[in-house]
Amino acid sequence: MNKRNIRLLGGALLLLSTVTGAASAKVGNESLVDVGSYHVTVNDLKTAIKASPFATQFVSMDVKDQANLRGDLLRRLVISRLLRSEAERLGLDKSPAFRREVENFRRGLLYREYMDRMRARVSLPEEELEEIRKTVGGNGDAFAAMKAARIAKRYRAVRQVTVESLVRERHVVMHDDRINDNMTPDTVLMEGDDLRITLADLSEGQALPKRPNPEWIRDQLPKLGELILVSDRAADEGIDVSDRVESYRNERLPALLMEKKEREWSADEQALRDYYQAHPEIAHIAERRHIGMLVLPSYAQANAIRKRILNGESLFRMAGLYSIDPYGRSHNGDMGWVREGTGMPEIEKAISKLEDNELSDVIKTPKGYYLVTILERKAGEDRPYAGVRDKVRQALLNNKLIDYVRELEGRYKVSWNLQEMFAGKSAEK
DSSP states (O other): OOHHHHHHHHHHHHHHHHHHOTTOHHHHTSEEEEETTEEEEHHHHHHHHHHSTTGGGGGGSOHHHHHHHHHHHHHHHHHHHHHHHHHHHTTGGGSHHHHHHHHHHHHHHHHHHHHHHHHHHOOOOHHHHHHHHHHHTTOHHHHHHHHHHHHHHHHHHHHHHHHHHHHHHTTOEEOGGGOSTTOOTTOEEEEETTEEEEHHHHHTTSOOOSSOOHHHHHHHHHHHHHHHHHHHHHHHTTOOOHHHHHHHHHHHHHHHHHHHHHHHHTOOHHHHHHHHHHOGGGGEEOOEEEEEEEEESSHHHHHHHHHHHHTTOOHHHHHHHHOSOHHHHHTTTEEEEEETTOSOHHHHHHHTTOOTTOBOOOEEETTEEEEEEEEEEEOOEEOOHHHHHHHHHHHHHHHHHHHHHHHHHHHSOEEEOHHHHHHHHHHHO
16 A cells, blocks of 8 residues: 555544544444454554654644654554564564563563552551651651652562562572582572572573673572562462563564564675665765744735844744744744755745845745745765665665565555445444
8 A cells, every 4th residue: 555545544544533532442443454363453543643752742733744644653553563473474473582582571560560569558657757747847848758768768678578588488599609610501590499590591592601700690690580589479469461561572573573684684785885876865965954934824924024034133033922833933933953855845945045144035835934044054965885884774674674565465465444434434424
């Protein structure tokens, strides 16, 4: 599906949300796109929007920008499902390294949840609180700080007692005498009931140095032991983190596949150099311009203010008083450094021949009437391969990914349901 159709779907989704309302659980679980055996639901898209860098700006966007963002995020979710399906087909989810990674994540969640609950149960008796009040008088900030410090101290004590109790219950023994130059990855350094930690376990799948640092081992071993003991106790007490573990698995698998493919695609240095030669635009660093700007709601007002600026008044003072662009107004029209070619086409065309500190004519755009000046410039340049190698690599990877996604779309059936959903909701109205 091309970008235009994706954006049309994004627009349809925007309209669909106004028909159905955000509170409908039934609508939230409806599938927008089926990707093999997986689905992308309305709730998935809402979650992606909330997690995006544009979340705080979304409500203030115009309808077209909202539709484009929805469409782009929807496309990314579809690609994620395709990559997950392929990762599972290749058995990446069955690899010992991945299983170990997921298990470490699960234990970390259980540990933090258990400790957070323990901390929440720690409190100070009323007589101790009264003592603190008398000490600090009526200073509320000092009271809060002293109370927090004492709770933290009490929490550390409770935590230590809890871990010591778990060590005794599980009959845990640390074999300090085995930490020597004769250690191997299989050397058991700590053990107890249903507990066995080897030197290899401390490395979390990473290659061990030929001579592991004994002090590092003595520091890390109790930490890993505590993590295992506490997470096991958390699971025994019914703390459930399965949803978060499943989410992590589903997000990590596509990333794992991409790491594998990226190593394949960029392994050949000559391929990178050939791509650089075939795409000279990658080496071009565009001119950067320090821009001053204000935006006004009408041509008449923009033209009147332009005359005032030409007669000696400050563009920046005018921007602080009258600009309808929130960022520009709050920064008194100083827009900072902007790369050539990244602005609206109307503005790029109008300022292409401006001299430094020359004021533009009134520029009409869909978002208002602009007055622009270029304060200073940093000239563009063409960089050698060594200076843009990372950029070349990323461009090659992006190009490879496009082809790879097309291949996956041919392997896994992708069904777009949004247009049919919207047609059905419109009919219901």
